[in-house]
Amino acid sequence: MTIGLGQLVDWGVFARARTELGGAFVRILGYFREDGVKSVTAIEQAMRDRSAAGLVLPAHTLKGESRQFGALPLSCLAEEIEMEARRCVEARQKPDDLIERIAELRPLFEATLRLFDQETQAPAPAASRVAPGGFGRRAAPTFGTAQR
Template sequence: MGFEGSTLVNWTAFAQARSELGAGFVRILGYFREDGVKSVAAIEAAMQAKSAAGLVIPAHTLKGEARQFGAEPLGALAEEIEMTARDCVEAQDTPDHLLEQIARLRPLFEDTLALLERESNPLVMRKPQGGGFGRRVG
């Protein structure tokens, strides 16, 4: 994919979202999964249909939801698709030149979602914060 886990997600933004959403965080991440799967499929279908207008709303939705969780590269790619599609609509042009971006979208979404879900799993062992140096054990 080219991205490493540390660059797919802004972990500071992720932690802030987790803190702000509290007990609803895992449920809302589930909505992101559901909406994201639908948005990616809608973007791919719109591309196959050469419908610039059909790209705008799912790309916009994906952009906002990705950024809510700190998924900046995914949000940026969705924004690029959205804005280029809007330009195509205005110019009454087909979105053919978005093929490469749309081909990168699904793998980036899946890699990002896997990281977010792994980090959100309460059963995953976490590294202790602060390194533990100088702490009394027991």
């Protein structure tokens, strides 16, 4: 699978998550990193163990968390792994056909994290901060404040 770096993240989804999460964004993105490392490691270990059942939950987790931040190719790959692993569980088969897809997972995850890091190192777009009433002017009184 060849994906250009510009296609790894839907920056509109990323920006929306950043806005909605506000001050908690960086902390939650850190959770994504930690959980993602655990999920990718668990998926790789389950593949080494040839355990289809062991693939399902970490792939499901990675799918949802990736989608939340706009990492759509990562989310789609995790979903593909999850769905094939579920099929294997139901058919009582080993997930041998997933080895190539799982080999793509860690490099895709790491490339996505690098883009997230680059984006979060840049200053967040500042909201326009105009003093109430404008520069050098007294703010108009608001409800519940005493007037002088």
